[in-house]
Amino acid sequence: MRRRAMITAAAAGVLCANSLPHLATAAAGRTMLTPLAGRESPAAANALWGSANLLAGLLLMRACSGSSAEAGPRREAFGIGVVAFSAWAVMGERLLGFNSAPHPDGPP
Incomplete structure (x- = not known):
């Protein structure tokens, strides 16, 4: 169960980090x-x-939250997901140019 909670917390970090640029x-x-x-x-x-x-990231983090004694490692896993x-x-932007198309209004 602990491993599953850590993976869930890392996934929550990925989702929350992905929300910011959007x-x-x-x-x-x-x-x-x-x-x-x-x-x-x-x-x-x-x-x-x-x-x-x-929303999905916050819900996942809520779902894997346990006692306060378990919060530290889960916060670390969340941070690992963000990183x-x-x-x-x-790397994806540098190597694959996900958003490299020129903007119609000119340079960003």
Whole structure:
């Protein structure tokens, strides 16, 4: 059970970290890749995708929360998920150019 809770906490970290660029993109009224509408997903799609990721991450973290004695390792696993996603996102952007298409309004 402990291993499952740690994996769940790491997945929660990945989902919460993934929500941030989508929510920021939506707030800025820009486009960014989502599974909902592809590479040029509008702000509304990013808001929906970012909100869904944040909600799912928070629900997963809530589901795996145990006693306060178990909170430390689960917070660490959450942080590992955040770091893993962040590294993947930076490398994916650098190597694969997920969001490299020029923006119609000019440079970002």
